[in-house]
Amino acid sequence: MDITRLSPDDAAGCADAVALLTATHAVDCPAALLSTPFGYAANLRYGWDGDPGRSYLARDESGTLVGLLQFFAPTYDNTHLAWIEVEVHPDHRGRGIGSELVRYGEQVARELGRTSIGIGAWDLPKADAFIKRHGFEQKAIEVNRRQDIATLDWATVQKLYDEAVLASAEYELVKLTGELPDDMLEGMIAVTASINDAPKDDLDIEDDVFTAERLRAYEESRRGHNQTVYRVIARHRTTGELAGHSLVTVERERPHIAEQADTAVSRDHRGHRLGALVKTGMLLWLREAEPAVTQLDTWNAESNSHMIAINEQLNYFIVARTKDYQKSL
Structure with missing residues (x-):
């Protein structure tokens, strides 16, 4: 061979x-x-x-x-x-x-x-x-879920969004496509790093390290993939501190396909339903900005019960499960 x-x-x-x-x-x-x-x-x-x-x-x-x-x-x-x-x-x-x-x-x-x-x-x-x-020994399980946009109950999405708005009155939503403005880059490093709080189960892995250069490299990579990047960011009204975000990419080669790249809320800002706010805010925005999108895929650790609960409210269904294994060399 x-x-x-x-x-x-x-x-x-x-x-x-x-x-x-x-x-x-x-x-x-x-x-x-x-x-x-x-x-x-x-x-x-x-x-x-x-x-x-x-x-x-x-x-x-x-x-x-x-x-x-x-x-x-x-x-x-x-x-x-x-x-x-x-x-x-x-x-x-x-x-x-x-x-x-x-x-x-x-x-x-x-x-x-x-x-x-x-x-x-x-x-x-x-x-x-x-x-x-x-x-190899099994260390974690991940689940791929998909949202069928064509059959989505938009009344439920709007209801969840309205409830999240009431619970997060101290925050406002910022919507961006493409590159982050320079003055938001530093704040987004901390928000992006919040993904490290997601369950790692038994995997022998360290926290991801994010820098301004890495965030810019992500943007360049998406351009290379010919994808449009959509961001919905929660920002504290008084301090201007960035608190959470939802990040979705849409393919230009196959504009009916979108992928959930990240959803994260900073530890200091949890408890205000910001996860639900940015996810439902993203869906309502995509309905207007990308009407051709019919499916939205996401991945979560099977043990990430909080994020899975939000996804299930938004009518995601399971596509597949994968197992992660590791061993020492």
Whole structure:
């Protein structure tokens, strides 16, 4: 088997990777949201926020693409950790390809000086058994939920928004598209870092470290992905302090698809229903600004009961569950 690193400039290779993912997900998780070839290349070039991962294509002796290794080694923080995902084409499973890709990922992680490696997979019995055979232990569960905008009860959204407005009278909403103004950048560093209060369960991971440069890199990455960024920010009326936000991106290539990138409320400002305020405020804004959007995806730790409760009030439904595993190298 020939394993080679995929370049974001390799359009054919990126298309092959997406074709393989389409085949694997048709069996493992048909409802999952997948990248287009353009989006896949953009992720290899820009990553989530200027810290891209790698992909490796595995081809057999005939040149057929049989497997895919996706590899990420953070550089902003968690520099002890590497993370992998392994995909094997359904027609070629049971031949040791997945095991070889896991070993390859571990070797790359060691070469980079990483001391811990994680792997994620859909919550399937065969995947669980395969990963545990390689010495990984389950550490967390994540859940992908989706909102069907076309059937959303807007009267309920408006009611929840109105109730949140009453509970948060000391705050106002600021709506932004694109880049953050310079005078809000410092305040948004602290708000964005509030995501570190989300449950980590048993994962051996450190807090994310956010800087002005990282927030700007996120904006540049979204431009590279050809996505529009929508922000709804809660600001304290008296002090001007930024208290929370909801962040959603809308694809221009597929304008019916939106993704919830972040929702967070600073610890000092909790207890005023700001999470519900920014999420419902975002939905009402998107209805006007992006009428083509029909689905909005979000991910949460299964243990994040507070955010899940808000999502369930907004008629999100479960698409899939994934399990996160880790082991020491």
